[in-house]
Amino acid sequence: MTKVIIKSDGNKEFEISTKLPPDIIKQIIENLEKYKISEEELDSLFSIFKENKSIKELIHKSLSFDIITIGNRAVRKAQKESLEKGILNVYCKNGNFYFELPDGTITTEVPDIYKDVFEKFEKKTENKRKIQI
Secondary structure, eight states: OEEEEEEOTTOOEEEEEEOSOHHHHHHHHHHHHHHTOOHHHHHHHHHHHHHOOOHHHHHHHHHHHHHHHHHHHHHHHHHHHHHHTTOOEEEEETTEEEEEOTTSOEESSOOGGGHHHHHHHHHHHHHHHHHHO
C-alpha cells in the first residue's frame, strides 16, 4: 500500500492510501499540477480513489473526471463572458428558474427580455399537465 499526501494551493492536505503503482501516482499528481485542480475538484477525485476497484475503472473514472472538469471550466468561462456582454445567465433548480443579471444579482423575477419565451413555455407546460390528467 502506498501513502501519498498532496497539498492544495490553500495548503489543505489530502492523504490517500492506494495499491496503485508509484508511476501511476506520479502521473496523476503531474496531471493535478497541470490542470491546477481546485480543492472541490480534489475532493471529487479522491472520492474516485476511495471507490476504486481496479486500475481500468480508475482510468475510466479519471478520464470522466477530466472531461467534467474541463466542461465545468468551459461553462464558467462562457457564463462570465455572457455577463460581461450583458447577457443574462438562466438556471433551473427544482423546477424554479433563476436569472443572473450582469451585475451578479440572482433573481426569480423573469426579466422583460425573456417574458415572451417564458409565457410560451408556461402555456406548453400547462397543456401537458391537462393532457396527463
